[in-house]
Amino acid sequence: MVTKQKIKEALKRVKDPELNKSIIDLQMVKDIHIADGQVRLTVALTTLRCPMKQKIVADVKQAIEEIPGVSGAEVELTAMSREELNRLFPKHPLMGIKKVKRFIAVASGKGGVGKTTVAINVALALSREGLKVGLLDADVYGPSIPVMMGISQRPESEHGMVVPLEKFDLKIMSFGFFLDENNPLIWRGHLVGRAIKQFLDDVMWGDLDYLVVDLPPGTGDPSITIAQCIPSALLIVVTTPQEVALADVKKAINMFKNMKIAILGIVENMSYFQCAHSEEKIAIFGQGGGEKLARQMDIPLLGAIPIDMELRRGGDKGKPLMIDVPDSETGKVFKEIARRVSSMKHGVHP
Ligand SMILES: Nc1ncnc2c1ncn2[C@@H]1O[C@H](COP(=O)(O)OP(=O)(O)O)[C@@H](O)[C@H]1O
Numbered sequence: 001m002v003t004k005q006k007i008k009e010a011l012k013r014v015k016d017p018e019l020n021k022s023i024i025d026l027q028m029v030k031d032i033h034i035a036d037g038q039v040r041l042t043v044a045l046t047t048l049r050c051p052m053k054q055k056i057v058a059d060v061k062q063a064i065e066e067i068p069g070v071s072g073a074e075v076e077l078t079a080m081s082r083e084e085l086n087r088l089f090p091k092h093p094l095m096g097i098k099k100v101k102r103f104i105a106v107a108s109g110k111g112g113v114g115k116t117t118v119a120i121n122v123a124l125a126l127s128r129e130g131l132k133v134g135l136l137d138a139d140v141y142g143p144s145i146p147v148m149m150g151i152s153q154r155p156e157s158e159h160g161m162v163v164p165l166e167k168f169d170l171k172i173m174s175f176g177f178f179l180d181e182n183n184p185l186i187w188r189g190h191l192v193g194r195a196i197k198q199f200l201d202d203v204m205w206g207d208l209d210y211l212v213v214d215l216p217p218g219t220g221d222p223s224i225t226i227a228q229c230i231p232s233a234l235l236i237v238v239t240t241p242q243e244v245a246l247a248d249v250k251k252a253i254n255m256f257k258n259m260k261i262a263i264l265g266i267v268e269n270m271s272y273f274q275c276a277h278s279e280e281k282i283a284i285f286g287q288g289g290g291e292k293l294a295r296q297m298d299i300p301l302l303g304a305i306p307i308d309m310e311l312r313r314g315g316d317k318g319k320p321l322m323i324d325v326p327d328s329e330t331g332k333v334f335k336e337i338a339r340r341v342s343s344m345k346h347g348v349h350p
């Protein structure tokens with residue numbers, strides 16, 4: 001008679017080609033059903049993207065069909081659960097954010113103030129200091145890091161974990177890598193929470209000094225959910241010097257304070273325009289707004305970034321200013337911001 005025991009014995013000879021161990025020892029075989037010599041079972045793979053899955057199915061079928069009394073075998077594939085993976089790779093050193101020392105979350109009151117530009121160039125400036133830096137694009141409304149960093153490929157998966165892409169010495173993940181331009185996803189509250197947890201826990205971030213997170217703009221649900229998921233995040237708030245922008249920023253800062261998130265400081269973007277033909281700094285969006293806000297809210301002003309065509313151009317062509325012209329005036333401002341950030345061990349606590 002065909003028994004589960006006989007099936008397991010037969011399958012002991014079948015190995016996972018990648019891990020080179022028996023699929024029985026790896027506890028990958030589940031739900032064995034036997035009815036009139038017909039065998040049905042499930043094999044849980046580390047990832048369904050496993051390129052060897054057809055071979056595993058063929059090996060399993062062959063091993064079972066060689067058992068006397070078996071008339072046929074049906075094999076179903078699933079992916080291992082997180083718990084099963086953890087059991088298999090209990091001390092995976094690169095998994096998730098266990099080895100990330102600090103988190104910087106970049107926020108803004110409203111969109112279009114240069115939040116992503118600041119996140120990218122501050123991350124690159126930190127990396128130039130010899131620090132290991134990751135960049136997570138968590139802007140569910142407008143994930144623009146792939147375009148601004150010139151990345152078009154999708155990350156690959158290994159042992160059920162996503163391997164971040166690497167460019168300009170940064171490890172990079174973006175919601176944008178998983179979006180279909182023609183079918184935009186609408187992220188509802190609880191889905192955002194789950195997605196961001198995956199971007200933190202299921203990615204091989206490895207050993208990092210800083211993970212810089214580009215948050216969605218504003219004080220909506222996704223920003224709150226995401227900020228709450230990031231362990232002891234240090235916040236950088238980006239604003240332009242305009243009164244209207246400052247009002248939104250105040251609201252955002254108060255919200256983050258209420259959430260007990262420590263604030264590193266404010267970055268004023270598009271502060272002035274330096275005309276190439278004179279020394280004069282032209283305050284297109286008004287003057288001193290960031291400074292006033294910093295004073296009012298008792299938060300450091302980390303830096304003031306000018307309106308610079310190179311910044312816009314860098315974003316459009318996928319080669320950031322800190323890569324193209326790091327020694328420019330604007331580059332120096334980013335380096336100074338990075339220097340301040342890396343010297344601050346704690347944020348201002350509300
Ligand atoms: N200081 C600046 N000088 C010139 N262009 C800038 C500056 N900051 C941002 N930009 C440009 O403005 C646009 C919006 O910036 P972005 O970083 O995408 O804003 P956000 O992430 O807040 O929506 C981009 O095209 C960017 O290249």
Ligand SMILES: [Mg+2]
Binds near residue numbers: 116139142144
């Ligand atoms: Mg952005």
